[in-house]
Amino acid sequence: MDVGEKVYRQTLPVPMYQNDYNIWSVLKNCIGKELSKITMPVVFNEPLSFLQRIAEYMEYSHLLTLASEQEDPVIRLQYVIGFAVSALASNWERLGKPFNPLLGETYELERKEFRFICEQVSHHPPVSAFHAESKDWVFHGSIHPKLKFWGKSVEIQPKGVVTVEFPKLKDAYTWSNVQCCVHNLIVGKLWMEQVGTMEICSHASGQRAQLTFKQAGSNGKDLHRVEGFIFDKQKHKQFFLYGKWTEFLKCTDNNSYEEYLKENGSKHHSCNSKSSKSPNDSPSHTSKKVLQKLNSLKLSSFKSMSVAESMDDPTEIPEVSVPRSDSAYSIDIPNSTLIWKVNPRPQHSSDYYQFTEFAMSLNELETDMEKTLCPTDSRLRPDIRKLEQGDIDGAAIEKTRLEEKQRAANKNMKTKKIEWKPRWFDQGINPYNKQEDWIFNGKYWGRQYTDPEIF
Numbered sequence: 001m002d003v004g005e006k007v008y009r010q011t012l013p014v015p016m017y018q019n020d021y022n023i024w025s026v027l028k029n030c031i032g033k034e035l036s037k038i039t040m041p042v043v044f045n046e047p048l049s050f051l052q053r054i055a056e057y058m059e060y061s062h063l064l065t066l067a068s069e070q071e072d073p074v075i076r077l078q079y080v081i082g083f084a085v086s087a088l089a090s091n092w093e094r095l096g097k098p099f100n101p102l103l104g105e106t107y108e109l110e111r112k113e114f115r116f117i118c119e120q121v122s123h124h125p126p127v128s129a130f131h132a133e134s135k136d137w138v139f140h141g142s143i144h145p146k147l148k149f150w151g152k153s154v155e156i157q158p159k160g161v162v163t164v165e166f167p168k169l170k171d172a173y174t175w176s177n178v179q180c181c182v183h184n185l186i187v188g189k190l191w192m193e194q195v196g197t198m199e200i201c202s203h204a205s206g207q208r209a210q211l212t213f214k215q216a217g218s219n220g221k222d223l224h225r226v227e228g229f230i231f232d233k234q235k236h237k238q239f240f241l242y243g244k245w246t247e248f249l250k251c252t253d254n255n256s257y258e259e260y261l262k263e264n265g266s267k268h269h270s271c272n273s274k275s276s277k278s279p280n281d282s283p284s285h286t287s288k289k290v291l292q293k294l295n296s297l298k299l300s301s302f303k304s305m306s307v308a309e310s311m312d313d314p315t316e317i318p319e320v321s322v323p324r325s326d327s328a329y330s331i332d333i334p335n336s337t338l339i340w341k342v343n344p345r346p347q348h349s350s351d352y353y354q355f356t357e358f359a360m361s362l363n364e365l366e367t368d369m370e371k372t373l374c375p376t377d378s379r380l381r382p383d384i385r386k387l388e389q390g391d392i393d394g395a396a397i398e399k400t401r402l403e404e405k406q407r408a409a410n411k412n413m414k415t416k417k418i419e420w421k422p423r424w425f426d427q428g429i430n431p432y433n434k435q436e437d438w439i440f441n442g443k444y445w446g447r448q449y450t451d452p453e454i455f
């Protein structure tokens with residue numbers, strides 16, 4: 001470490017309260033609701049706001065700096081892909097629910113390499129917009145998490161676009177996030193996977209990468225696995241990428257990969273046209289046994305779920321168990337380079353909501369920070385602070401108070417016909433892929449806040 005480099009907190013004030021409540025007893029009342037309307041008892045929460053959770057994308061931001069230093073656009077693209085995959089790593093085993101951000105809530109993070117700001121720009125539907133910048137790159141986007149219940153599992157689709165720009169290089173990349181599935185809502189131990197296809201486009205070079213986040217599969221052998229290709233402008237496969245979003249990402253040229261396939265064909269034959277189709281075209285089906293259980297729970301709001309469509313799928317793993325990844329299956333293809341590797345979790349992580357070291361630091365009120373912090377910053381939320389300190393009852397009281405305060409404020413605005421306007425982002429169109437997006441207005445760091453009182 002450099003002398004004088006800032007040290008951030010590496011743990012929380014107290015270990016978490018270990019609850020053994022059944023999540024289904026709460027969730028059965030939430031079927032069909034959107035994420036911002038799901039209120040769960042605070043014991044299911046982790047002491048972070050969803051805005052802080054988005055800031056966790058930044059843990060491996062050095063990959064963007066590395067990318068900005070590359071002259072070869074295809075190597076640059078490799079690092080951008082590494083960054084996109086690395087941004088998901090902190091989700092591994094994180095099954096606590098982050099706090100729903102209040103409308104107008106903000107979260108800033110200033111680190112040596114970058115500064116980051118996130119704002120809750122809409123409450124119904126919930127949309128969070130973020131913008132990070134360093135001297136070499138800009139990373140921004142908006143996220144609207146959409147929830148879909150499938151009975152024993154829930155699928156969360158983080159709608160929205162993310163963009164990386166290298167202004168000096170006049171280069172830009174966009175992609176959208178894959179889906180996140182949480183399993184075993186009714187019985188068994190919760191577990192999570194990221195599934196779907198991620199397409200990363202380089203708008204300057206016309207190159208494109210397609211990555212498949214695989215479903216664990218019937219024997220769990222593909223648990224957390226990511227695979228895909230970089231295509232050149234003529235749509236020829238140029239590089240093969242492989243790894244796990246929880247561990248690492250490697251890259252090799254397509255010739256080495258094909259050579260490897262010829263020699264090891266039967267052992268490793270994924271990522272053909274069949275599996276590169278989104279594995280999530282058919283979300284997990286609900287088996288008869290589970291259906292019976294659901295019926296016995298007499299769910300009134302059950303109509304909104306499509307559970308009856310395909311009742312038993314014999315190929316499916318029983319969802320009550322957590323699949324184990326077959327690490328022996330880890331492949332190492334000749335001429336590979338390691339693009340990204342995960343930081344190990346702190347030893348005490350399981351007593352602290354499975355947080356990474358980076359996550360542990362996010363709610364820290366650093367010395368003198370209060371003097372400059374925007375009054376709507378997540379760090380100043382009393383419910384999150386109380387949970388972090390182990391005061392479950394206090395956190396619950398504060399959480400209810402804040403939610404009621406927000407409801408009253410919304411009602412008040414409605415009667416006065418005032419429309420909420422986010423302070424730091426404007427609704428606009430993404431210049432690269434023309435999708436709807438939220439654009440940073442640049443004013444936050446001037447620190448002239450005209451803050452609404454939300455806490």
Ligand SMILES: CC(C)CCC[C@@H](C)[C@H]1CC[C@H]2[C@@H]3CC=C4C[C@@H](O)CC[C@]4(C)[C@H]3CC[C@]12C
Pocket residue numbers: 023027038053088091094095096097098143145154156158177178180182185
């Ligand atoms: C059972 C249900 C209702 C509770 C699940 C709560 C947790 C596990 C859910 C709720 C919202 C989810 C997040 C919503 C959006 C994103 C952005 C995406 O880029 C990575 C995954 C991530 C960060 C999800 C991780 C899992 C998540 C935090």
